[in-house]
Amino acid sequence: MAERKYTATHEWIVIDGGRATIGITDFAQAQLGDVVFLELPKTGAKVAPGEAFGVIESVKAASDLYAPVAGSVVEVNERLVQNPELVNKDPYGEGWLLKVEVEGEPQGLLTEAEYKADAKAEH
């Protein structure tokens, strides 16, 4: 299994053979509290690094979701429409958000240690 990488905006990404799975981190879901709705792009949509691709709304607040890489969306986690709490319960598993066909070379992704140091400093 490919290594999980992170962004400073609390998304995670696992890239495996040109295809990436994207979600939000456990730290992020804990900060957001119970997730109520997600607005995610449709299959075929383009995402770009650092640009918002969707919105996650929790009991506390609505927050933008940022793409860690450039690519086109090949699959959206449809289970989240009925079960947004999967993001809270299993952020790195069943609570994934998007699968993306990666375009170009990913840049500026953080390792787990770098992300944790970052998140800790922010907190």
Place this chain on the structure above:
Amino acid sequence: MSLAAAERTALHAEHLALGGRLVDFGGWELPQQYSSIRDEHIAVRKAAGLFDLSHMGRLEVRGSGASGYLQGLLTNDVAQVGVGRAQYTLLCREDGGILDDLVIYRRGEDDFLVVVNASNREKDVAWLRQHLPAEVELGDRTHSLSLLALQGPKAEAVLPTGLDLSGLPYFGFSAGEVAGVPALISRTGYTGEDGFELFVDSKRAVEVWRAVLEAGRGAGVLPCGLGARDACRLEAGLRLYGNDMDESTNPYDAGLGWTVKLQKGPFIGSEALAEVKARGPRRRMLGLTGDERTIPRHDSPVLREGREVGRVTSGTFSFFLNRGVGMASLAAGEAEAGDRVEIEIRGRTGVAELVSLPIYRGSVKSPTASKN
């Protein structure tokens, strides 16, 4: 955000042991939630939830003239509160702006327990001291006395006490015991459900907390955090100081004119409030229920037919009603319950309906506290 400076309640270790997700609230470290806000909110509505409210300020006002002293500071009529009864009331400035909303508990003719908002405690104490006559004593019991609340339709059935709760009226309280620990048991709350607030010695708060959870386990009682509390109080139409009102708000504009008893005689703010009353309120508080995906958020503009008519003062998502809920302060005469309105949230527009308060009426014994 740093929790380093936040105060801890006597139940801090219990919150951690139960997996509570701690946040800073009014300078106190308290659980936002333990399991999930959804489960906790539904537990309060269907069974009961146990809350730690020990962050709230608990003050004692005692001594000869204490009732007259409070009568001169508070908007509600202290003379209408019998011994063993509590009252929701406001502390106002000379100009009628609300300094705090609070509950007084009359333990004796001149002996009161006063529960104030955590974020206002120091300001309130300073205000109370500034006006304190020599013979009245003001004490701060916030740290020595803990406050727990068991709220929900099953609260009476599960509370482990020898006190006959069936005889305790809404906004009535009595000295008794919970699980053998001396407690002041009050039929009050902030959720719209029947339930009890328990004042206990902080040294024994853990015992009481554990015993109530144990007694309620089979009935579905859960420990509940601030998230569930906020959703419940919003559905019940109960105001949150700092969100729904502040020092720039007068009681009439906040929909709390029913707590202002001008006929009782002069009190701080009474002249200004008499003028406000004569002029008629400029604002009106109403509830909001969001259409699909509309969650009202504090300070979002509320538009009717494209024109701004007010602002959202509080909002959240209700897992119980399965929709966004909130409260809004609206220009008087510009909007009515039943109106469809638009709410601007983060540059987008959501649709909601204005509704009268409370949004949801729970098992609470009397609607007085949520009267508008």
